[in-house]
Amino acid sequence: MTPVSLPRMRIHRTTARGALLLSLFLALSLAVVSASRAVNEPNDPPGNGKKSIIFPVIGAATTFDDWGDPRGQGRHAGNDILTTWRSPAVAAEDGTIRLWTTSSRAGCMLYIYGASGTTYLYIHLNNDLTAKRDNRGTCVPGVAYARGLKTGSRVKAGQIIGYNGDSGDAEGNYHLHFEVHPNDGVDVNPRPYLNAARRLLFPVQSVARPVTVGLKGTVVAAGGGVVELSVTSFRVWPGGKWVTIPARLMELAVPVESVVDESLVDLVRSPTRRTLSSRSATKVVAFTIPAEATLAVASGEPGALSVDRIRPG
Ligand SMILES: [Zn+2]
CATH class of the missing domain: 2.70.70.10 (Glucose Permease (Domain IIA))
Incomplete structure:
Protein backbone atom coordinates (compact mmCIF):
# COMPACT_ATOMS: atom_id res chain seq x y z
CA MET A 1 0.00 0.00 0.00
CA ALA A 197 -23.04 1.68 6.30
CA ARG A 198 -23.62 -1.01 8.89
CA ARG A 199 -24.12 0.51 12.31
CA LEU A 200 -22.68 -1.35 15.22
CA LEU A 201 -24.04 -1.37 18.74
CA PHE A 202 -20.52 -1.81 20.10
CA PRO A 203 -17.05 -2.34 18.64
CA VAL A 204 -15.90 -5.64 17.25
CA GLN A 205 -13.14 -7.07 19.40
CA SER A 206 -9.63 -7.50 18.14
CA VAL A 207 -9.18 -10.68 20.14
CA ALA A 208 -11.74 -13.45 20.33
CA ARG A 209 -13.53 -12.99 23.62
CA PRO A 210 -17.14 -13.85 24.24
CA VAL A 211 -19.46 -11.04 25.25
CA THR A 212 -22.86 -11.08 26.89
CA VAL A 213 -25.31 -8.40 25.86
CA GLY A 214 -28.15 -7.01 27.93
CA LEU A 215 -31.00 -5.45 25.96
CA LYS A 216 -33.90 -3.37 27.26
CA GLY A 217 -36.87 -2.60 25.08
CA THR A 218 -40.36 -3.59 24.06
CA VAL A 219 -41.49 -6.73 22.31
CA VAL A 220 -42.48 -6.03 18.72
CA ALA A 221 -43.01 -9.63 17.67
CA ALA A 222 -42.47 -13.03 19.25
CA GLY A 223 -42.94 -16.73 18.62
CA GLY A 224 -41.61 -19.35 16.28
CA GLY A 225 -38.27 -19.43 18.07
CA VAL A 226 -37.52 -15.71 17.94
CA VAL A 227 -38.33 -12.52 19.76
CA GLU A 228 -38.07 -9.15 18.06
CA LEU A 229 -37.40 -6.18 20.30
CA SER A 230 -37.42 -2.46 19.81
CA VAL A 231 -34.24 -1.90 21.81
CA THR A 232 -33.71 1.40 23.59
CA SER A 233 -30.72 0.56 25.75
CA PHE A 234 -28.11 -2.11 25.97
CA ARG A 235 -25.09 -3.18 27.92
CA VAL A 236 -22.13 -5.39 27.08
CA TRP A 237 -20.29 -7.61 29.53
CA PRO A 238 -17.53 -7.75 30.51
CA GLY A 239 -16.82 -4.17 31.30
CA GLY A 240 -19.67 -2.17 29.81
CA LYS A 241 -22.41 0.00 31.19
CA TRP A 242 -26.00 0.60 30.12
CA VAL A 243 -26.19 2.88 27.09
CA THR A 244 -29.35 4.52 25.79
CA ILE A 245 -29.71 4.37 22.01
CA PRO A 246 -32.23 5.51 19.40
CA ALA A 247 -34.84 2.73 19.15
CA ARG A 248 -33.47 -0.08 17.06
CA LEU A 249 -35.17 -3.31 15.99
CA MET A 250 -33.32 -6.47 16.90
CA GLU A 251 -34.36 -10.07 16.38
CA LEU A 252 -33.00 -12.61 18.85
CA ALA A 253 -33.17 -16.36 18.65
CA VAL A 254 -34.94 -18.03 21.59
CA PRO A 255 -33.43 -21.49 22.03
CA VAL A 256 -35.35 -24.11 23.99
CA GLU A 257 -32.86 -23.96 26.85
CA SER A 258 -33.33 -20.21 27.42
CA VAL A 259 -34.96 -19.09 30.65
CA VAL A 260 -38.22 -17.29 29.92
CA ASP A 261 -39.99 -15.63 32.82
CA GLU A 262 -43.34 -17.32 33.36
CA SER A 263 -45.24 -14.09 32.65
CA LEU A 264 -43.74 -14.07 29.16
CA VAL A 265 -44.00 -17.74 28.26
CA ASP A 266 -47.26 -17.52 26.29
CA LEU A 267 -45.88 -14.66 24.26
CA VAL A 268 -42.29 -15.74 23.73
CA ARG A 269 -42.87 -19.50 23.40
CA SER A 270 -45.73 -19.13 20.97
CA PRO A 271 -45.21 -21.73 18.24
CA THR A 272 -45.92 -19.17 15.53
CA ARG A 273 -44.63 -15.66 15.19
CA ARG A 274 -47.04 -12.94 16.24
CA THR A 275 -46.68 -9.21 15.81
CA LEU A 276 -47.79 -7.08 18.72
CA SER A 277 -49.66 -3.83 18.47
CA SER A 278 -47.78 -0.95 19.98
CA ARG A 279 -50.58 -0.55 22.51
CA SER A 280 -49.86 -3.90 24.06
CA ALA A 281 -46.14 -3.14 24.20
CA THR A 282 -44.47 -5.39 26.73
CA LYS A 283 -41.27 -4.07 28.26
CA VAL A 284 -38.57 -6.63 28.76
CA VAL A 285 -34.94 -7.10 29.65
CA ALA A 286 -33.06 -9.83 27.78
CA PHE A 287 -29.59 -11.20 28.37
CA THR A 288 -27.84 -13.09 25.60
CA ILE A 289 -25.82 -16.27 25.50
CA PRO A 290 -22.09 -15.36 25.40
CA ALA A 291 -20.89 -14.98 21.83
CA GLU A 292 -17.77 -13.70 20.15
CA ALA A 293 -18.17 -10.02 19.20
CA THR A 294 -18.13 -10.52 15.45
CA LEU A 295 -19.60 -8.00 13.01
CA ALA A 296 -22.86 -9.97 12.94
CA VAL A 297 -23.12 -9.91 16.72
CA ALA A 298 -21.94 -6.31 17.13
CA SER A 299 -24.46 -5.10 14.58
CA GLY A 300 -27.23 -7.23 16.06
CA GLU A 301 -28.02 -9.08 12.86
CA PRO A 302 -31.19 -11.18 13.06
CA GLY A 303 -30.45 -14.39 14.91
CA ALA A 304 -26.80 -13.55 15.64
CA LEU A 305 -27.67 -13.16 19.31
CA SER A 306 -29.62 -15.74 21.30
CA VAL A 307 -31.61 -15.21 24.46
CA ASP A 308 -30.16 -16.73 27.61
CA ARG A 309 -32.74 -15.11 29.94
CA ILE A 310 -35.67 -12.79 29.36
CA ARG A 311 -37.90 -11.16 31.96
CA PRO A 312 -40.26 -8.20 32.26
CA GLY A 313 -38.31 -4.94 32.46
ZN1 LIG B 1 -15.11 18.69 8.44
Whole structure:
Protein backbone atom coordinates (compact mmCIF):
# COMPACT_ATOMS: atom_id res chain seq x y z
CA MET A 1 0.00 0.00 0.00
CA THR A 2 1.32 3.38 -0.84
CA PRO A 3 1.34 6.01 1.83
CA VAL A 4 -1.45 8.41 1.13
CA SER A 5 -0.20 11.55 -0.53
CA LEU A 6 -2.53 13.85 1.27
CA PRO A 7 -2.00 17.48 0.48
CA ARG A 8 -2.46 19.36 3.69
CA MET A 9 -4.97 21.66 2.05
CA ARG A 10 -7.30 18.74 1.64
CA ILE A 11 -7.98 18.80 5.34
CA HIS A 12 -10.74 21.25 5.94
CA ARG A 13 -9.76 24.46 7.58
CA THR A 14 -11.61 26.40 10.16
CA THR A 15 -10.40 29.81 11.12
CA ALA A 16 -11.72 31.45 14.29
CA ARG A 17 -14.45 33.02 12.21
CA GLY A 18 -14.94 29.71 10.47
CA ALA A 19 -15.30 27.99 13.84
CA LEU A 20 -18.02 30.44 14.76
CA LEU A 21 -19.76 29.84 11.45
CA LEU A 22 -19.37 26.11 11.89
CA SER A 23 -20.90 26.34 15.36
CA LEU A 24 -23.77 28.34 13.94
CA PHE A 25 -24.11 25.91 11.09
CA LEU A 26 -24.11 22.93 13.41
CA ALA A 27 -26.63 24.61 15.71
CA LEU A 28 -28.92 25.42 12.79
CA SER A 29 -28.48 21.95 11.42
CA LEU A 30 -29.42 20.46 14.76
CA ALA A 31 -32.53 22.58 14.70
CA VAL A 32 -33.63 20.94 11.48
CA VAL A 33 -32.81 17.39 12.51
CA SER A 34 -36.44 16.74 13.15
CA ALA A 35 -37.20 18.16 9.72
CA SER A 36 -35.16 15.21 8.56
CA ARG A 37 -32.56 16.69 6.28
CA ALA A 38 -29.91 15.68 8.74
CA VAL A 39 -30.32 12.04 9.51
CA ASN A 40 -30.42 10.98 13.11
CA GLU A 41 -30.40 7.44 12.60
CA PRO A 42 -31.35 4.34 14.21
CA ASN A 43 -31.01 1.59 11.77
CA ASP A 44 -29.83 2.21 8.26
CA PRO A 45 -29.89 -1.07 6.41
CA PRO A 46 -26.64 -2.70 5.37
CA GLY A 47 -25.55 -1.40 2.01
CA ASN A 48 -25.58 -2.85 -1.44
CA GLY A 49 -22.36 -4.72 -0.87
CA LYS A 50 -20.25 -2.53 -3.05
CA LYS A 51 -20.21 0.47 -0.78
CA SER A 52 -21.07 -1.13 2.52
CA ILE A 53 -18.65 0.05 5.14
CA ILE A 54 -18.92 0.05 8.91
CA PHE A 55 -20.31 3.34 10.18
CA PRO A 56 -17.25 4.98 11.74
CA VAL A 57 -18.92 6.17 14.94
CA ILE A 58 -20.61 4.16 17.69
CA GLY A 59 -23.50 5.77 19.55
CA ALA A 60 -25.26 9.05 18.88
CA ALA A 61 -24.17 10.41 15.52
CA THR A 62 -25.72 12.98 13.23
CA THR A 63 -24.50 13.32 9.67
CA PHE A 64 -24.69 16.23 7.27
CA ASP A 65 -24.63 16.54 3.53
CA ASP A 66 -21.67 18.89 3.71
CA TRP A 67 -19.11 17.44 1.32
CA GLY A 68 -17.88 20.08 -1.10
CA ASP A 69 -19.13 22.99 1.01
CA PRO A 70 -16.88 26.03 0.93
CA ARG A 71 -15.04 26.19 4.25
CA GLY A 72 -12.40 28.66 5.28
CA GLN A 73 -9.60 28.28 2.80
CA GLY A 74 -10.90 25.30 0.89
CA ARG A 75 -13.58 22.87 -0.14
CA HIS A 76 -14.88 20.55 2.57
CA ALA A 77 -13.42 17.19 1.65
CA GLY A 78 -15.46 15.00 4.00
CA ASN A 79 -18.61 14.69 6.03
CA ASP A 80 -18.77 15.97 9.58
CA ILE A 81 -20.43 13.51 11.94
CA LEU A 82 -21.65 15.09 15.18
CA THR A 83 -20.67 12.86 18.08
CA THR A 84 -20.47 12.86 21.82
CA TRP A 85 -17.19 13.24 23.66
CA ARG A 86 -15.05 10.11 23.62
CA SER A 87 -17.55 8.01 21.71
CA PRO A 88 -15.74 5.17 19.94
CA ALA A 89 -14.48 5.64 16.39
CA VAL A 90 -14.32 2.27 14.64
CA ALA A 91 -12.62 1.00 11.51
CA ALA A 92 -14.73 1.43 8.37
CA GLU A 93 -13.12 -1.68 6.92
CA ASP A 94 -10.18 -4.01 7.45
CA GLY A 95 -6.94 -2.15 6.94
CA THR A 96 -3.67 -0.73 8.15
CA ILE A 97 -3.36 2.33 10.37
CA ARG A 98 -1.25 5.42 10.11
CA LEU A 99 -1.39 7.84 13.01
CA TRP A 100 -0.97 11.51 12.16
CA THR A 101 -0.33 13.89 15.01
CA THR A 102 1.29 16.98 13.58
CA SER A 103 -1.49 18.89 11.82
CA SER A 104 -2.73 21.89 13.79
CA ARG A 105 -5.95 21.92 11.81
CA ALA A 106 -6.71 18.20 11.86
CA GLY A 107 -5.48 17.73 15.43
CA CYS A 108 -5.30 14.06 16.32
CA MET A 109 -6.06 12.12 13.16
CA LEU A 110 -5.45 8.81 11.52
CA TYR A 111 -5.63 7.07 8.19
CA ILE A 112 -6.92 3.60 7.47
CA TYR A 113 -5.48 2.15 4.30
CA GLY A 114 -8.36 -0.17 3.60
CA ALA A 115 -7.98 -3.67 2.22
CA SER A 116 -10.26 -2.63 -0.67
CA GLY A 117 -7.79 0.08 -1.69
CA THR A 118 -9.93 2.87 -0.25
CA THR A 119 -8.27 5.19 2.25
CA TYR A 120 -10.29 6.69 5.11
CA LEU A 121 -9.38 9.75 7.16
CA TYR A 122 -10.51 10.25 10.75
CA ILE A 123 -9.94 13.84 11.88
CA HIS A 124 -10.46 15.74 15.17
CA LEU A 125 -10.10 12.75 17.49
CA ASN A 126 -10.06 13.43 21.22
CA ASN A 127 -7.40 15.55 22.90
CA ASP A 128 -9.18 16.31 26.19
CA LEU A 129 -8.53 14.63 29.52
CA THR A 130 -11.80 15.92 30.99
CA ALA A 131 -15.19 16.89 29.61
CA LYS A 132 -14.19 20.52 30.12
CA ARG A 133 -12.44 20.63 26.76
CA ASP A 134 -9.09 21.13 28.45
CA ASN A 135 -6.92 20.20 25.45
CA ARG A 136 -4.51 18.68 27.96
CA GLY A 137 -4.41 15.30 26.30
CA THR A 138 -2.04 14.61 23.47
CA CYS A 139 -2.48 12.53 20.35
CA VAL A 140 -1.61 9.26 22.02
CA PRO A 141 -3.22 5.86 22.52
CA GLY A 142 -5.69 5.97 25.40
CA VAL A 143 -6.62 9.61 24.68
CA ALA A 144 -7.02 10.03 20.91
CA TYR A 145 -6.39 6.49 19.76
CA ALA A 146 -7.28 3.02 20.96
CA ARG A 147 -4.76 1.57 23.37
CA GLY A 148 -2.01 -0.36 21.65
CA LEU A 149 -2.66 1.24 18.27
CA LYS A 150 0.34 2.46 16.32
CA THR A 151 1.29 3.23 12.76
CA GLY A 152 1.35 -0.06 10.92
CA SER A 153 -1.23 -1.74 13.14
CA ARG A 154 -3.65 -3.96 11.30
CA VAL A 155 -7.28 -3.50 12.27
CA LYS A 156 -10.47 -5.37 11.57
CA ALA A 157 -13.64 -3.67 10.34
CA GLY A 158 -15.59 -2.45 13.35
CA GLN A 159 -12.63 -2.56 15.74
CA ILE A 160 -12.20 0.49 17.95
CA ILE A 161 -9.43 2.72 16.64
CA GLY A 162 -9.97 5.98 18.50
CA TYR A 163 -12.19 8.29 20.49
CA ASN A 164 -14.13 11.21 19.05
CA GLY A 165 -13.42 14.72 20.19
CA ASP A 166 -12.67 18.22 19.02
CA SER A 167 -8.92 18.41 18.42
CA GLY A 168 -7.40 20.75 15.87
CA ASP A 169 -9.64 23.47 14.56
CA ALA A 170 -12.82 21.68 15.66
CA GLU A 171 -12.42 23.08 19.19
CA GLY A 172 -15.80 23.23 20.86
CA ASN A 173 -17.60 20.99 18.34
CA TYR A 174 -17.31 17.29 19.00
CA HIS A 175 -17.38 15.78 15.56
CA LEU A 176 -15.59 13.32 13.40
CA HIS A 177 -14.46 14.70 10.06
CA PHE A 178 -14.56 11.58 7.89
CA GLU A 179 -13.10 11.32 4.41
CA VAL A 180 -13.27 8.57 1.81
CA HIS A 181 -10.57 8.28 -0.87
CA PRO A 182 -11.23 5.37 -3.26
CA ASN A 183 -8.08 3.84 -4.72
CA ASP A 184 -6.09 6.02 -2.34
CA GLY A 185 -6.90 8.94 -4.66
CA VAL A 186 -9.03 12.05 -4.44
CA ASP A 187 -11.82 12.36 -1.93
CA VAL A 188 -15.41 11.48 -2.85
CA ASN A 189 -18.63 12.28 -1.03
CA PRO A 190 -18.76 9.94 1.99
CA ARG A 191 -22.51 10.29 2.25
CA PRO A 192 -23.54 7.27 0.11
CA TYR A 193 -21.05 5.22 2.10
CA LEU A 194 -22.42 6.46 5.41
CA ASN A 195 -26.04 5.99 4.36
CA ALA A 196 -25.36 2.39 3.38
CA ALA A 197 -23.04 1.68 6.30
CA ARG A 198 -23.62 -1.01 8.89
CA ARG A 199 -24.12 0.51 12.31
CA LEU A 200 -22.68 -1.35 15.22
CA LEU A 201 -24.04 -1.37 18.74
CA PHE A 202 -20.52 -1.81 20.10
CA PRO A 203 -17.05 -2.34 18.64
CA VAL A 204 -15.90 -5.64 17.25
CA GLN A 205 -13.14 -7.07 19.40
CA SER A 206 -9.63 -7.50 18.14
CA VAL A 207 -9.18 -10.68 20.14
CA ALA A 208 -11.74 -13.45 20.33
CA ARG A 209 -13.53 -12.99 23.62
CA PRO A 210 -17.14 -13.85 24.24
CA VAL A 211 -19.46 -11.04 25.25
CA THR A 212 -22.86 -11.08 26.89
CA VAL A 213 -25.31 -8.40 25.86
CA GLY A 214 -28.15 -7.01 27.93
CA LEU A 215 -31.00 -5.45 25.96
CA LYS A 216 -33.90 -3.37 27.26
CA GLY A 217 -36.87 -2.60 25.08
CA THR A 218 -40.36 -3.59 24.06
CA VAL A 219 -41.49 -6.73 22.31
CA VAL A 220 -42.48 -6.03 18.72
CA ALA A 221 -43.01 -9.63 17.67
CA ALA A 222 -42.47 -13.03 19.25
CA GLY A 223 -42.94 -16.73 18.62
CA GLY A 224 -41.61 -19.35 16.28
CA GLY A 225 -38.27 -19.43 18.07
CA VAL A 226 -37.52 -15.71 17.94
CA VAL A 227 -38.33 -12.52 19.76
CA GLU A 228 -38.07 -9.15 18.06
CA LEU A 229 -37.40 -6.18 20.30
CA SER A 230 -37.42 -2.46 19.81
CA VAL A 231 -34.24 -1.90 21.81
CA THR A 232 -33.71 1.40 23.59
CA SER A 233 -30.72 0.56 25.75
CA PHE A 234 -28.11 -2.11 25.97
CA ARG A 235 -25.09 -3.18 27.92
CA VAL A 236 -22.13 -5.39 27.08
CA TRP A 237 -20.29 -7.61 29.53
CA PRO A 238 -17.53 -7.75 30.51
CA GLY A 239 -16.82 -4.17 31.30
CA GLY A 240 -19.67 -2.17 29.81
CA LYS A 241 -22.41 0.00 31.19
CA TRP A 242 -26.00 0.60 30.12
CA VAL A 243 -26.19 2.88 27.09
CA THR A 244 -29.35 4.52 25.79
CA ILE A 245 -29.71 4.37 22.01
CA PRO A 246 -32.23 5.51 19.40
CA ALA A 247 -34.84 2.73 19.15
CA ARG A 248 -33.47 -0.08 17.06
CA LEU A 249 -35.17 -3.31 15.99
CA MET A 250 -33.32 -6.47 16.90
CA GLU A 251 -34.36 -10.07 16.38
CA LEU A 252 -33.00 -12.61 18.85
CA ALA A 253 -33.17 -16.36 18.65
CA VAL A 254 -34.94 -18.03 21.59
CA PRO A 255 -33.43 -21.49 22.03
CA VAL A 256 -35.35 -24.11 23.99
CA GLU A 257 -32.86 -23.96 26.85
CA SER A 258 -33.33 -20.21 27.42
CA VAL A 259 -34.96 -19.09 30.65
CA VAL A 260 -38.22 -17.29 29.92
CA ASP A 261 -39.99 -15.63 32.82
CA GLU A 262 -43.34 -17.32 33.36
CA SER A 263 -45.24 -14.09 32.65
CA LEU A 264 -43.74 -14.07 29.16
CA VAL A 265 -44.00 -17.74 28.26
CA ASP A 266 -47.26 -17.52 26.29
CA LEU A 267 -45.88 -14.66 24.26
CA VAL A 268 -42.29 -15.74 23.73
CA ARG A 269 -42.87 -19.50 23.40
CA SER A 270 -45.73 -19.13 20.97
CA PRO A 271 -45.21 -21.73 18.24
CA THR A 272 -45.92 -19.17 15.53
CA ARG A 273 -44.63 -15.66 15.19
CA ARG A 274 -47.04 -12.94 16.24
CA THR A 275 -46.68 -9.21 15.81
CA LEU A 276 -47.79 -7.08 18.72
CA SER A 277 -49.66 -3.83 18.47
CA SER A 278 -47.78 -0.95 19.98
CA ARG A 279 -50.58 -0.55 22.51
CA SER A 280 -49.86 -3.90 24.06
CA ALA A 281 -46.14 -3.14 24.20
CA THR A 282 -44.47 -5.39 26.73
CA LYS A 283 -41.27 -4.07 28.26
CA VAL A 284 -38.57 -6.63 28.76
CA VAL A 285 -34.94 -7.10 29.65
CA ALA A 286 -33.06 -9.83 27.78
CA PHE A 287 -29.59 -11.20 28.37
CA THR A 288 -27.84 -13.09 25.60
CA ILE A 289 -25.82 -16.27 25.50
CA PRO A 290 -22.09 -15.36 25.40
CA ALA A 291 -20.89 -14.98 21.83
CA GLU A 292 -17.77 -13.70 20.15
CA ALA A 293 -18.17 -10.02 19.20
CA THR A 294 -18.13 -10.52 15.45
CA LEU A 295 -19.60 -8.00 13.01
CA ALA A 296 -22.86 -9.97 12.94
CA VAL A 297 -23.12 -9.91 16.72
CA ALA A 298 -21.94 -6.31 17.13
CA SER A 299 -24.46 -5.10 14.58
CA GLY A 300 -27.23 -7.23 16.06
CA GLU A 301 -28.02 -9.08 12.86
CA PRO A 302 -31.19 -11.18 13.06
CA GLY A 303 -30.45 -14.39 14.91
CA ALA A 304 -26.80 -13.55 15.64
CA LEU A 305 -27.67 -13.16 19.31
CA SER A 306 -29.62 -15.74 21.30
CA VAL A 307 -31.61 -15.21 24.46
CA ASP A 308 -30.16 -16.73 27.61
CA ARG A 309 -32.74 -15.11 29.94
CA ILE A 310 -35.67 -12.79 29.36
CA ARG A 311 -37.90 -11.16 31.96
CA PRO A 312 -40.26 -8.20 32.26
CA GLY A 313 -38.31 -4.94 32.46
ZN1 LIG B 1 -15.11 18.69 8.44
